Amino acid sequence: MSVVGAALAATGASCAGGVLAALAVPRARRALVVGMLTCVAGACATVAGAAAMLGHTWAAELPGLLPLSGVVLGVDALGGVFVAVGGAVAVAVALYGIGYSRHGLDGRAVQAMVPVFVGSLLLVPIAADVTTLLVAWELMALTSLLLVVAEHRRRAAVASAGRWYAVMTHLGFVAILIGLLVLAAPAADGSFAAVRAAAGALPPVAAGAVFVLCLVGFGSKAGIVPLHAWLPRAHPEAPSPVSALMSAAMVNLGVYGIVRVGLDLMGGGTRWWWLLVMALGAVSAVYGILQAVVSSDLKRLLAYSTTENMGLVLVGVGACGLFAATGNPVLAALALTAALLHLLGHAAFKTLLFLGAGSVLHATGTRDLDELGGLRAGMPVTTAAFGLGALAASTLPPGTAFVGEWLLLQSLVHGLPAPGVATSIVLPVAVAAVALTAGLAVATFVKAFGVGFLARPRSDAAAAARESPPTMLAGMALAGVACVVLAVAPTVVLPVLATVAGDLLAVAPPVSGAVTVELAGVTGALSPLLLATALALAAALVVVLPRLLVARRARRAARLWDCGAGPLSARMEYTATSFAEPLQRVFDDVLQPVQDIDVTHHRESAYLVQSVAYRRLVPDRVERRLYTPVLAAAAAWGRVGRRLGTGSVHRYLGYGFVGLCGLLVLLVLTR
Amino acid sequence: MTALGVLGGALQAVLVVVGSPLLVGLMRQVRARMEGRAGAGVGQPWRDLRKLLGKQPITPRGTSELFRVAPVLLVAMTLVVAVVAPFVSTASALPPVADLIVVVALLAHGTVVLALAGLDTGTAFGGMGASRETTILALVEPTALMAIFALSVPVGSTALPAIVGSGLQDPARVLSPASLLAAVALLLVVVAETGRLPVDNPSTHLELTMVHEAMVLEYAGPDLALVELGSAMRLSVYLGLLANLFLPWGIATEAGVLALALGVLALVVKVAVLGAALAFAEVFLAKVRLFRVPELLAGSFLLALLAVTAAYFPA
Numbered sequence: 001m002s003v004v005g006a007a008l009a010a011t012g013a014s015c016a017g018g019v020l021a022a023l024a025v026p027r028a029r030r031a032l033v034v035g036m037l038t039c040v041a042g043a044c045a046t047v048a049g050a051a052a053m054l055g056h057t058w059a060a061e062l063p064g065l066l067p068l069s070g071v072v073l074g075v076d077a078l079g080g081v082f083v084a085v086g087g088a089v090a091v092a093v094a095l096y097g098i099g100y101s102r103h104g105l106d107g108r109a110v111q112a113m114v115p116v117f118v119g120s121l122l123l124v125p126i127a128a129d130v131t132t133l134l135v136a137w138e139l140m141a142l143t144s145l146l147l148v149v150a151e152h153r154r155r156a157a158v159a160s161a162g163r164w165y166a167v168m169t170h171l172g173f174v175a176i177l178i179g180l181l182v183l184a185a186p187a188a189d190g191s192f193a194a195v196r197a198a199a200g201a202l203p204p205v206a207a208g209a210v211f212v213l214c215l216v217g218f219g220s221k222a223g224i225v226p227l228h229a230w231l232p233r234a235h236p237e238a239p240s241p242v243s244a245l246m247s248a249a250m251v252n253l254g255v256y257g258i259v260r261v262g263l264d265l266m267g268g269g270t271r272w273w274w275l276l277v278m279a280l281g282a283v284s285a286v287y288g289i290l291q292a293v294v295s296s297d298l299k300r301l302l303a304y305s306t307t308e309n310m311g312l313v314l315v316g317v318g319a320c321g322l323f324a325a326t327g328n329p330v331l332a333a334l335a336l337t338a339a340l341l342h343l344l345g346h347a348a349f350k351t352l353l354f355l356g357a358g359s360v361l362h363a364t365g366t367r368d369l370d371e372l373g374g375l376r377a378g379m380p381v382t383t384a385a386f387g388l389g390a391l392a393a394s395t396l397p398p399g400t401a402f403v404g405e406w407l408l409l410q411s412l413v414h415g416l417p418a419p420g421v422a423t424s425i426v427l428p429v430a431v432a433a434v435a436l437t438a439g440l441a442v443a444t445f446v447k448a449f450g451v452g453f454l455a456r457p458r459s460d461a462a463a464a465a466r467e468s469p470p471t472m473l474a475g476m477a478l479a480g481v482a483c484v485v486l487a488v489a490p491t492v493v494l495p496v497l498a499t500v501a502g503d504l505l506a507v508a509p510p511v512s513g514a515v516t517v518e519l520a521g522v523t524g525a526l527s528p529l530l531l532a533t534a535l536a537l538a539a540a541l542v543v544v545l546p547r548l549l550v551a552r553r554a555r556r557a558a559r560l561w562d563c564g565a566g567p568l569s570a571r572m573e574y575t576a577t578s579f580a581e582p583l584q585r586v587f588d589d590v591l592q593p594v595q596d597i598d599v600t601h602h603r604e605s606a607y608l609v610q611s612v613a614y615r616r617l618v619p620d621r622v623e624r625r626l627y628t629p630v631l632a633a634a635a636a637w638g639r640v641g642r643r644l645g646t647g648s649v650h651r652y653l654g655y656g657f658v659g660l661c662g663l664l665v666l667l668v669l670t671r
Numbered sequence: 672m673t674a675l676g677v678l679g680g681a682l683q684a685v686l687v688v689v690g691s692p693l694l695v696g697l698m699r700q701v702r703a704r705m706e707g708r709a710g711a712g713v714g715q716p717w718r719d720l721r722k723l724l725g726k727q728p729i730t731p732r733g734t735s736e737l738f739r740v741a742p743v744l745l746v747a748m749t750l751v752v753a754v755v756a757p758f759v760s761t762a763s764a765l766p767p768v769a770d771l772i773v774v775v776a777l778l779a780h781g782t783v784v785l786a787l788a789g790l791d792t793g794t795a796f797g798g799m800g801a802s803r804e805t806t807i808l809a810l811v812e813p814t815a816l817m818a819i820f821a822l823s824v825p826v827g828s829t830a831l832p833a834i835v836g837s838g839l840q841d842p843a844r845v846l847s848p849a850s851l852l853a854a855v856a857l858l859l860v861v862v863a864e865t866g867r868l869p870v871d872n873p874s875t876h877l878e879l880t881m882v883h884e885a886m887v888l889e890y891a892g893p894d895l896a897l898v899e900l901g902s903a904m905r906l907s908v909y910l911g912l913l914a915n916l917f918l919p920w921g922i923a924t925e926a927g928v929l930a931l932a933l934g935v936l937a938l939v940v941k942v943a944v945l946g947a948a949l950a951f952a953e954v955f956l957a958k959v960r961l962f963r964v965p966e967l968l969a970g971s972f973l974l975a976l977l978a979v980t981a982a983y984f985p986a
Contacts, residue, residue, distance in 0.1 A: 293809075373793070374793075376735050377735075394783070395776070396776055396777075396779065396780040396783060397773050397776050397777055397780065402776065406770070406772055406773070409772060409816075409820070409829070410829065412820075413820060413823045413824055413827070413828070413829060414827060424980075424983045424984060425980075427983060428976060428979040428980045428983055431816075431817065431820050431979060432813070432817060432972075432976055432979070434816075435812070435813035435814075435816035435817050435820075436813040438776075438812055438813065438816060439808065439809040439810060439811070439812030439813045439816075440809050442779065442783060442805070442808060442809060442812060443805045443806065443808070443809035446783055446786055446787060446790075446801070446805050447805070449787065450786065450787045450790035450791070450801065451790060454735065454737065454787065454790050454791040454793075455790055455791060455792070455793035455797075455798070456733060456793040515767075516767040517767075522827070522828075523827060523828040523830065523833065524770075524828060524829065524830065525766065525767045525770075525830070526767055526768075526770055526773065527765075527767035527768060530765055530767055530768055531751070531765075531768045531773065531777075534751045534754070534755070534765060534768060535747055535748065535751055538746075538747035538748070538750040538751050538754075539743055539744060539747040541747070541750070542743045542746045542747050542750065542897070543743055546724055546893060546896075546897075549724070550724045550725055550893075552728070552893075553727040553728065554727070554728075555727075555728045555729070555730050556727055556728070556729050556730070557729075557730050557731075557732050558729045558730070558731055558732065558891075559731070559732060560731045560732060560733065560792060560793075560794055560889060561731075561794065561796070561888060561889060562794075568793070568794055568795075570793070572794070572795045573793050573794070573795065573798055574790070574795065574797075574798025574799060574801070574802055578798070578802065579790075579798065579801070579802045579805075580802075581802070582802060582803060582806040582961065582962070583806050583809060585962060586806065586810065586962075586965040
């Protein structure tokens, strides 16, 4: 048995052990034992994924496990990337979960569900036939749903979020099911090898339909607009470690599905598929970050940021498919490498940010940024961790997301000469979307970090916040280390990712270099390590040089400038809402916020104001335009349907009689 | 890393640090003369800096380390750009960092650090300045990236030395529609990013109109000196980039004393002329309302988008 097989077997065993432990171990130790076992499972999976990325493949068949086709497993380099990412996220989250679970999340059912969820999301990328993939996908959907609704007794919003998630994820599943069944129809059996060999036999229209169905199904899991409606509901309402697992590991599998089906199984396809992917990615990126920038709910903001980042990844995947379809596999491999690196970076910083947000929620009981602030005094480690995550997410050098975005822009810069009018329109628009996203992401994370953690506390809960227990800090530290490594030394993983992308497109790896990220085939180089070093040296110089020139005197503390009007209170501070107000006003036409100002006057005089109430709501416009009419239609249909069933047995017998007659008539006519 | 690059980088760093307060002084002097005042002289910003550096450092109560580190980071980030970008010579001291995307993002990062420091004070002014500055940044950053993209597509690289070098070899490219549109867009970016009229008034202290000044209101003494120096350096670095991207002539291409001297002279003249022209134009401009600024920036974004589209449809 190879390294990969052994590590995966250990993963499976640890997950199973975790479930048993959750059921058997008493409450006092339960979270610790389950957390440690899940941690081990994640670590083993990371090893397996890394080995698979380095070229060790593994395959196995377990015919007795499922009726008809059995379970077929196999890991290749592409699957290895997602196994490694999922495993690594699971390690940090499981460690964090040990401390987090003390607050009402250490029940048997919830604890047992965590290892199953981790196992199922590691099973998806190693499934090597259609049936196994579908079963793993559904298992992942069900376990994540159960975890989302873990706190349903405490907040009413959880149940609603759970319903949205359940419906959306199953609609997505149906789309994938139909798509994959049509795809597998001409193949000898359901295994990926057979499907790959027979994919050419599909007529172009059917192939296009299969791709669109899979794009809808997998895209809804990745939170792509307009199928994102579940994401900003489920991620904030789930317990924070679960949010991190979903946002950093589960949504990636949507991208995995699109890459696996579109690029691998169907072998690339035609240009319009990928233009569609790119357009959806661009729209998601801009829409997601626009919603994030005006959101004052910390976890909702992070959830919308997930939509944005998955959009950027899909722009990369779309560019890859487009370049491959127009006969430029080197650029295609570069775009795919950029997408994979961004996916990796997103997993790292989104884990960190969600875990940080979880700590804040844990300590203050609120995730409303308007009530936070001043956390740096009580929670210095969490503040530093969240600050690091915010830097990583905001596409500024030296940050984690910057390298991925730089690579993506490199692949688009070299996308010349663009063949076809549609391509030369979509490419600049995609660039514009990426650019717009970069600017708004900066504003989003300046707001999240600056308002949430700096300044003065805006509520008593924020003022009384205390640091989280050590296991939670350890989980954040792991994710933080991953962020720093990916930001400063992306060359640790980039050549491997480039090999994965190169192998998929049958070209040499497009990126190489140990200190400097060097592009092969096109000009371009970037060295985050040198940049960070130069920045550190320059900062040292700026500190030292003035001290050599002028004698330094001791620092003195002084009052803040309060216009001579006495001490400033927290109510005079800018809040998250007021911080984002100018941007909300700029994008008024797109966001269409609902504002409500209610002024109450004194009874004696209309010139004296007694109180002013201000309410602002930024509803999700896509949801209002797209989902509300559909839901209303479904409800109307339901009301009509209710009239058919009055409870009268005669009527039901009548329905049966009419139906039977109709069937017989149909048979006679078609014979 | 070549000898020319290292020499040029060192020269640039000294030139930008020493010269940028003089540039600010020059711009103020031009403005003063245009308004019929005598003016304080070109050396006044340096005299101010010397005075501020000698004062006792003051920390406002309730601020964190970030507030104290922000000015240092601002100057350090601008200094790195001053060293790596091709201002005096086409070779860069650190070629893998001299990327146009990196340079512009690094300059934006300086603004972000100051905005966080403004929020950290927890005052109404700090939050207001940070909110406004971040709004402008969020709208300027896309324009800058698009303009960069339009310049990079014909060259096939985002490396600054390559773009500047290609401008030297092929002067016709500088006059192409894509390049001209990008030039106008980048000019607006520079005006917005450095807080000049009509986006922000650098000499105002009125709460209704302040953007940058509101953000740094709590700084005093040596910290304020660093903030002022950093802002001046940003201005000269942006003007230098603008000058060399579109008018690269005079820049040193080989490591000789004469070539480097010519490079320094060319840079000083170009930046001084650009700065004086900017100051001259500002006399006739009033600051626009904050909520009219996005219209201006949307216009420049459109120009940049047109530039990219023009770059994708080569003549």
